[in-house]
Amino acid sequence: MSKPEKKMHEPLIHLVKRDAIPWYQAWAVRIIAVLAALIFSGIITIILTGLNPLEVYQKMFEGAFGTDRRIWNLFQNVAILLCISLAVTPAFKMRFWNIGAEGQVLIGGLASTACMILLGNKLSQPVLLLVIVVTSIAAGAVWALLPAIFKAYWNTNETLFTLMMNYIAIQLVSYFVFVWSVPKGSGKIGIINGDTQAGWLPVLGDQKYLLNILIVLVITIAMYVYLRFSKQGYEISVVGESENTARYIGINVKKVVIRTMLISGAICGLAGMLLVSGTDHSITRDTAGGRGFTAIMVSWLAKFNPLYMVLTAFLIVFLEKGASEISTAFRLNDSFSEIITGIIIFFIIGSEFFINYAIRFRKIRKGGKAQ
Amino acid sequence: MAANAAIELKNITKTFGHVCANHNVSLKVNRGEILSILGENGSGKTTLMNMIAGIYFPDSGSIFIDGKEVVIASPKDAFQYKIGMIHQHFKLVDVFTATENIVLGLEEKYDVKNASAKVKEISEKYGFEIDPDKKIYEMSVSEKQTVEIIKVLYRGADILILDEPTAVLTPQETQKLFAVLRRMRDDGKAIIIITHKLHEVLSLSDQVAVLRKGEYIGTVKTAETNETLLTEMMVGKKISLNITRDEPKHPEDRLVVEDITCMNRDGATILDHVSFTARSGEILGIAGIAGSGQRELLEAIAGLQHIDSGSILYHNPKTKQTDNLRDKTPLQIRALGVRLSFVPEDRLGMGLVGNMDIVDNMMLRSYRRGKTMFLQRKPPKDLAETIIRQLEVVTPSVSTPVRRLSGGNVQKVLVGREIAAVPTVLMAAYPVRGLDINSSYTIYNLLNEQKKNGVAVIFVGEDLDVLIELCDRIMVIGSGCVTGVVDGRTATKEEIGLLMTKSVHEDMEGGADHVKTGEKNA
Amino acid sequence: MITAFIQRAVMQGIPLLYGSTGEIITEKSGHLNLGIPGIMYVGGISGVIGAFAYENACTSAGHGMNGALAILIPFLSCLLGSLLMGLIYCFLTVTLRANQNVTGLALTTFGVGFGNFFGGSLIKLTGSELPSITLTKTSDFFRTSLPFAKNLGWFGQVFLSYGFLAYLAVAISIAAAIFLSRTRKGLHLRAVGENPATADAAGINVERYKYLSTCIGSMIAGLGGLYYVMDYANGIWSNDAFGDRGWLAIALVIFAVWKPGIAILGSFLFGGLYIVHNYIPNLDFSKQELFKMAPYLVTILVLVIISMRKKRENQPPQHLGLNYFREER
Structure with missing residues (x-):
């Protein structure tokens, strides 16, 4: 019996989703990705600037750690970015795409600003600080609550909703910056209560940023504990993994969505407070500075684990600071850091593929069986 | 061989891992003929048809079309040989119109008017009732199915495979579908229909091929067979499994389901006036073709499915109180002190x-x-x-x-x-599906142990041999209705098989010969 | 004054129209590309680089500029720049199945950085006092409108006074609308975004459609950046002047309920809302900022209404934001 030749339509490369690979392999893949990204950005640097990449990296290091002031500055920036990343994390774990952190931070900052300006000379410092903390947390929470309610009850697309809320917050800030501008009509608020320091977060020791850093440190641990050890954190994981299972064990999914977004927004609001009351003592529409978006990447790169997030936040800020040092040192411009950051993130995002999928090459089949 | 068969399979074998889905299956269909493929769940019907449709590739064996051996390695190949398959799960884009779905993926010039006209023409020829411009999400299940069938005809298929087309239809819709299929047969098309409803097989097809657990049992002419013979072929001889079964000790009513009716999202009735009682210290089996409402029944009891009418009464052995669980959330049910455990069918998607x-x-x-x-x-x-x-x-x-x-x-x-x-009621849906023999026995023993502890166990199963050996009573449901309750110690496979393939509606229309089975309800 | 307002509104709207048409085409394939702001930015700077190179070449060679080349070179370099951005996004999300939100945001970071880096570098090259690059000559070519438009009074001003890119934007949107609703490829594309598994089963090459729609969408969006510098901004590039137009374009997609035809009118409306404060007498600066909020508020309103009404035609593509992997089913 002669068999007709079997045509194979199978493609040469075949993708399969793979089982979890051991954590060390996964991290090896990620580290390789970062190294590859550094090499690649090194090449880009040479092409664009003709500089020796090793020298460039050395400068980067100096930029980040060169002086005491720089180190504190670096840690302050890490702290704020980390705080926002922690804020978006519970939402993401629940598969709720809160990309409205930028707005939630700003609105929290705006609330702080309002308290500082309007109540600055009416309340005693401790009471004022308390009011600031409460209102900014509440403001951030409300900003997150709106999209959460619509998501829970009408399944309104949260990505787009939270995205739009950012710009409403930005415009609100712009509005109030004009309303409160000093001098009138200048369009700038300047340092608020520069003379009385009312509503400024206290300076611990003689380090301006130390309190900020400590607060974020506490939030980091609290968030880790919350997600890992609390009942609510457990509910978040279950809802994120499978709404069906959540229903099966009697979790009220709507309630969890709303509660989690409240937490997410509240921490964003607190981050806004740290920025305004604890760092800048002023506000502009750029106060959040895109950190709300960067935080999404930080959280995602850390696989939503608050402890890893310390590392990823650090990595991103290090890159930014380092790259901006390169710009000054080699007379490039500031934006070089964003290019480098972008490239490195692309590499890490891409590397996840190799963790989740295996590539199988089609086996070369032997010819017909009866020859 | 006189005239060549439209399609003929010879010695087809297909295995997935260690599981043999089809073993040495041979069958053929002529043009102008309807072949039914009959078999229980998991007997390999769908796998076999997927090989004709190019979705799976057989391990061995050959396929002939019009007497010529062919290789069908992809759905595209199948389409070239004018084979069209209507899957159980529709592949339609909800926001598109019927016509848009029908022409999706074709390369011809895009002309909705023309296409609509052609759709109308096909509909008229075979007697479909369809509005070509209606959106899929506005359609009933049977309309969606019509779109799928026209989609295949539009592509010029003359060998049609329908995978359990009647599972989702009402009796009236089924009759309409059959009328259409007969017209297509008279038009010279070869039709293969997968089903496990005997009366449909008998009323529609010219030949019946029976599969059982992946084995090909044989083909018979419909005219020369009857329900009993077919059931025997389908379920086979009883195999002894030696599952232990103790006598229930002091059974008392634990869960009384009274006349519950549920609709799904599309408004179709999935549970139709279901009533039964689960007793402590007893295993109540639920038998039925997959998708007859078993899942919804258990989910309704567990508080996961909206109930339109009826009640679910729980007699609490501790407080001696009776609570109605209807429309309570799982948490509320637990707050009542009802210790209800539920092993859902979807283990990793729901239970874990x-x-x-x-x-x-x-x-x-x-x-x-x-x-x-x-x-x-x-x-x-x-x-x-x-x-x-x-x-x-x-x-x-x-x-x-x-x-x-x-x-x-x-x-x-x-x-x-x-x-x-430590439940008082334990519901398990297909708890041994996909398990090897040893694990299966572990599960049987666990259920028996629970029974001994006085738990009311509800066991939804598909293997009749298991049900008969494990359960004290077996309730059979078909199309959302209870079609009978039999004693596990005396029931035969044929008896249950017959109950499974009937629906209450037929009993009403069908007349005297089914009343006997109905009597056992009382 | 009304005519002047309409004219300015249209000019404000055109970049948004490009951006949202591009994004609609992309989203129809099921990919939510949040990199659009970055892509538009790169489109703008790429055009600037091309124009800068050509203007300088002409100046140093000492001859005048050829009108066709003056348009073609920035135009093509804009397309190339935005295509490359689109390819990065596609490769990561389609081939490597990376998270779309994260990839898109990273792309925007990267794109804005890229734009500002080259913008800054060019500014340094020119040694200009001001932090901007002025390409008036090239811009003049882009801004050429019909010569007789001026003689037609308000009609000429409202309808005929724009550079060719404005008309191209409307033409592309109309073409996109026809493509999506009237052609087979459009049908297939919509099927890919709605239900990729069904499209796959129907023999449609899902990955190819995703790649093509994302890349073409990116190129269209990139033109929005080009229009902004060359026409709206009179050929003057300064870093970050593009503002939040990219996000506004994404908002417009929702406002237009994923229909390019509605996006045309919506873009003019958004453009009008963006500048309406300039035309309201005695409005102080602070209120202006509140007015700029309007497009976003309107968008949220639309988003909420469509989700409450649950009318199927107005929903986002069903598979928006989810990557497709055949064997997952």
């Missing part, structure tokens, strides 16, 4: 979270315990270790994600957890 480890999965039921806001990980960890030890779960450690365990071990984890809650 695949990405969580065994300990965290143990907590699903118990994580609310304790007064603080924090989880207590010690008790679930102990429980996990106990279950692993007692049920011999094969796992690297308690912190392995359950997704990575094998099917049997996943099920042991799930059943173990549900039993650990």
Whole structure:
């Protein structure tokens, strides 16, 4: 019996989703990705600037750690970015795409600003600080609550909703910056209560940023504990993994969505407070500075684990600071850091593929069986 | 061979891993003929048809079309040979119109008017009733099915395969479909229809091929057979499994389901005036073709499915009170002190979270315990270790994600957890599906142990041999209706098989010969 | 004054129209590309680089500029720049199945950085006092409108006074609308975004459609950046002047309920809302900022209404934001 030749339509490369690979392999893949990204950005640097990449990296290091002031500055920036990343994390774990952190931070900052300006000379410092903390947390929470309610009850697309809320917050800030501008009509608020320091977060020791850093440190641990050890954190994981299972064990999914977004927004609001009351003592529409978006990447790169997030936040800020040092040192411009950051993130995002999928090459089949 | 068969399969074998889905199957269909493929769930009908449709590729054996051997390696190949398959799960884009769905993927010039006209022409020829411009999401299930059939005809198919087309239809819709199929047959098309409803087989087809557990049993001419003969071919001789079964001790009514009716989202009735009683110390089996409402019934009891009418009464053995569980959430049910355990059909999608480890999965039921806001990980960890030890779960450690365990071990984890809650009612849907023999016996023993402890066990199963040996009583449901309750000790496979393939509606129309089975209800 | 307002509104709207048409085509394939702001930015700077190179070449060679080349070179370099951005997004999300939100945001970071880096570098090259690059000559070519438009009074001003890129934007949107609703390829594309598994089963090459729609969408969006510098801004590039137009374009997609035809009118409306404060007498600066909020508020309103009404035609593509992997089913 002669068999007709079997045509194979199978493609040469075949993708399969793979089982979890051991954590060390996964991290090896990620580290390789970062190294590859550094090499690649090194090449880009040479092409664009003709500089020796090793020298460039050395400068980067100096930029980040060169002086005491720089180190504190670096840690302050890490702290704020980390705080926002922690804020978006519970939402993401629940598969709720809160990309409205930028707005939630700003609105929290705006609330702080309002308290500082309007109540600055009416309340005693401790009471004022308390009011600031409460209102900014509440403001951030409300900003997150709106999209959460619509998501829970009408399944309104949260990505787009939270995205739009950012710009409403930005415009609100712009509005109030004009309303409160000093001098009138200048369009700038300047340092608020520069003379009385009312509503400024206290300076611990003689380090301006130390309190900020400590607060974020506490939030980091609290968030880790919350997600890992609390009942609510457990509910978040279950809802994120499978709404069906959540229903099966009697979790009220709507309630969890709303509660989690409240937490997410509240921490964003607190981050806004740290920025305004604890760092800048002023506000502009750029106060959040895109950190709300960067935080999404930080959280995602850390696989939503608050402890890893310390590392990823650090990595991103290090890159930014380092790259901006390169710009000054080699007379490039500031934006070089964003290019480098972008490239490195692309590499890490891409590397996840190799963790989740295996590539199988089609086996070369032997010819017909009866020859 | 006189005239060549439209399509002929010779000695087709297909295995998935260790499971043999089809073994040496041979059959053929002529043009102008309807062939029914009959078999229970898991007998390999769909796998076989998927090989004709180019979705799977057979391990061995050959396929002939019009007497010529062909290779069908992709749906495209199948389409070239004018083979069209209507799947059980429709592949339609909801926001598109019928016509848009029908022409999707074709290369011809895009002209909706023309296409609509052609759709109308096909509809008229075979007697479909369809509005070509209606959107899919506005359609009933039977209309969607019509779109699928026209889609295949539009592409010029003359060998049609329909995978359980009547499972989702009302009797009236089924009659309409059959009229259409007969017209297509008279038009010279070869039609293969997968079904497990005997009366449909008898009223529609010219020939019947029977599969049982992947084996090809034989083909008979419809004119020369009857329901009893076909049932015998389908379910086979009784195989003794030696599952132990003790006499129930002091059975008392625990869960009384009275006349419940449920609709699904599309407004179709999925449970139709279902009533039954589950007693303590007894295993109540539920038999039926897959998708007859078993899942919805259990979910309704568990508080996961909206109930339109009727009541679910729970007699609490401790308080001696009776509570109505209807329209209560799972939490409210538990707050009433009802200890209800549920092993759902969808183990990793509902009963467990695949990405969580065994300990965290143990907590699903118990994580609310304790007064603080924090989880207590010690008790679930102990429980996990106990279950692993007692049920011999094969796992690297308690912190392995359950997704990575094998099917049997996943099920042991799930059943173990549900039993650990010390239930008074235990519902298990297909608890041994996909399990090897040893794991299956572990599960049977666990259920028997629960029975001995006075638990009312509800067991939804598909293997009739198991049901007959394990259960004290077996309730049979068909198309959302209870078609009979039989005694597990005296029932025969044929009896249950016949009940499974009937629906109450037919009983009403069908007349005297089915009344006997109905009597056992009382 | 009304005519002047309409004219300015249209000019404000055109970049948004490009951006949202591009994004609609992309989203129809099921990919939510949040990199659009970055892509538009790169489109703008790429055009600037091309124009800068050509203007300088002409100046140093000492001859005048050829009108066709003056348009073609920036135009093509804009397309190339935005295509490359689109390819990065596609490769990561389609081939490597990376998270779309994260990839898109990273792309925007990268794109804005890229634009500002080259913008800054060019500014340094020119040694200009001001932090901007002025390409008036090239811009003049882009801004050429019909010579007789001026003689037609308000009609000429409202309808005929724009550079060719404005008309191209409307033409592309109309073409996109026809493509999506009237052609087979459009049908297939919509099927890919709605239900990739069904499209796959129907023999449609899902990955190819995703790649093509994302890349073409990116190129269209990139033109929005080009229009902004060359026409709206009179050929003057300064870093970050593009503002939040990219996000506004994404908002417009929702406002237009994923229909390019509605996006045309919506873009003019958004453009009008963006500048309406300039035309309201005695409005102080602070209120202006509140007015700029309007497009976003309107968008949220639309988003909420469509989700509450649950009318199927107005929903986002069903598979928006989810990557497709055949064997997952």
